[in-house]
Amino acid sequence: MAATASNKRVILKRYVTGLLSEDDMEVVTTEVPPLAVVPAGSEAVVVKNLYVSCDPYMRNRMTRHEVPSYVSDFIPGEVLANFGVMRVISSGHPDFKAGDLVWGITGWEEYTVINNPESLFRINHPKLPLSYYTGILGMPGLTAYAGFFEVSKPKKGEYVFISAASGAVGQIVGQLAKIIGCYVVGSAGSDEKVSLLKTKFGFNDAFNYKKEPDLEAALRRYFPEGIDIYFENVGGETLDAVLPNMRLGGRIAACGMISQYNLERPEGVKNLFYIVTKRLRMEGFLVFDFYDRYYQFEDEMARYLKEGKVAYVEDVVEGLDAAPAALIKLFTGRNVGKQLVAIARE
């Protein structure tokens, strides 16, 4: 057995300011101790990473925070970490054995030693594409599900608007909303995405916000009766355009504000007084608070997929060398569907 193994990985080169660039990350290959055996006495597992997910919140972890943020900052020189789909190759933990398929937080690298395997989720529907566990069957799927049902509390027939609608979370929210009988309109940043929304994902309507000089007026056209539920992925100007278009008693499920993540100072949102006059509820949530419902969600979503009730589009790049550029696509809008990186296909 070799005394060391090689492990390709993506590290953060420096704390990031402004728009994330490839230069902020580096792909390196390091020599690591042999991976087939977990150190004696340890409850760690060693995993082979099959797919890793590109998620917008990773950008927040690349900023240096004086006051600790809701997730810890990445450390320059260290490997990036995020959700992935993995196969256990060795285990010191009684609940895991070599060969097990899991998803959870791992490194942006070929092999990772996971010291807290209790944090991992088992994959119960391995006949569906494993990559789906970075998206529709993983964190973004649960985000859509919990945010839509638990936070926005939809009712049949309500008017739902979704920004970044063709993305990992947005495409699922829209389809769940259709399943329960809502009227759903999404916005996205290219005509190709708009077409996906209308055909593949069955939205009632969709538009390319980059072609709308007056977003507030556009929303008035698409929602002459107003919006009951806004699923907020974008923030900033989009939120400002939505607020005057909300209906009395409307709800804003605040999932994310991606338009702000690369700004040194966030934009100001001006139309907040509508929260008072229209009696709106704007409520933030984090998927982490809903992990206890994951397996119930997994079963329900797997059933929808098997029955063809939901469609799913992902954007897969091959290999860790392509990972930095893939992550950046989220912030330029170049991803079409759920962005992920395939590291190994078995």
Add this chain to the structure above:
Amino acid sequence: MAATASNKRVILKRYVTGLLSEDDMEVVTTEVPPLAVVPAGSEAVVVKNLYVSCDPYMRNRMTRHEVPSYVSDFIPGEVLANFGVMRVISSGHPDFKAGDLVWGITGWEEYTVINNPESLFRINHPKLPLSYYTGILGMPGLTAYAGFFEVSKPKKGEYVFISAASGAVGQIVGQLAKIIGCYVVGSAGSDEKVSLLKTKFGFNDAFNYKKEPDLEAALRRYFPEGIDIYFENVGGETLDAVLPNMRLGGRIAACGMISQYNLERPEGVKNLFYIVTKRLRMEGFLVFDFYDRYYQFEDEMARYLKEGKVAYVEDVVEGLDAAPAALIKLFTGRNVGKQLVAIARE
């Protein structure tokens, strides 16, 4: 009987832009038909106005809105209208008779013909000062009660922050919060008001926000553990300073945003991403939605007053000639406690 009577009234001279000034209003005396008799066949009542209330939302009604707002715009040349305390002097309505004491929407004038007397509330505790029905026993009191209990859903021991805390609504919210065992801090715009908050109203602490160069840092000092409930009266910069100081799962009861009412374009609020990361709920409300609970509220609040459990401070000016200047005090912060106008004392 005289063929006409004289009626002093405050009219809106023009739609207002920017900071409200006395010049935007005018006090005039008009001749009106005799008031002691309601026209035959009408269900109207004629009231003598005893007290009228000065409320911040009146400023919103003085702006011309292209898209109808949550309340109708005042009309230049016509009398201002707002909540008041009135004695019925003649009635064509079976439920009202001369001598009845009521409160509700009336004109800023000596006598008003009210065509929809169903909108009026009866005064069930006339031994308490009648002026209280413009404040603690009227609309602002119900606002405080409904906003605090129904919207912010407080629990004993929680940390509560109130802006414009010595005002009509704020002073009541703070005392209700103390009654149920919250820790309460208020901000206000003068040392005199701060002293009222700490002594008369029994807040745990209070500060003069005009003396704080860094409001966010000030809030960190007053709430080292963070804020569970923010009762929002002010908006703008205050909201921006509050957001980073909220605790996980905190609630913002959005009652008003007075700092924005005289601005042509509202300020931008930058720190909204904390709504996501801290899982905050920000919810707007209007007192009108809680009118069905008024009489239950009236009894409870009257009891607190009679038992000495709540204190109440009002700022009374005498006569309609003083009304325009009194209204403006709300926006310069010159009012100390609930601002109202005494028109007649019986």
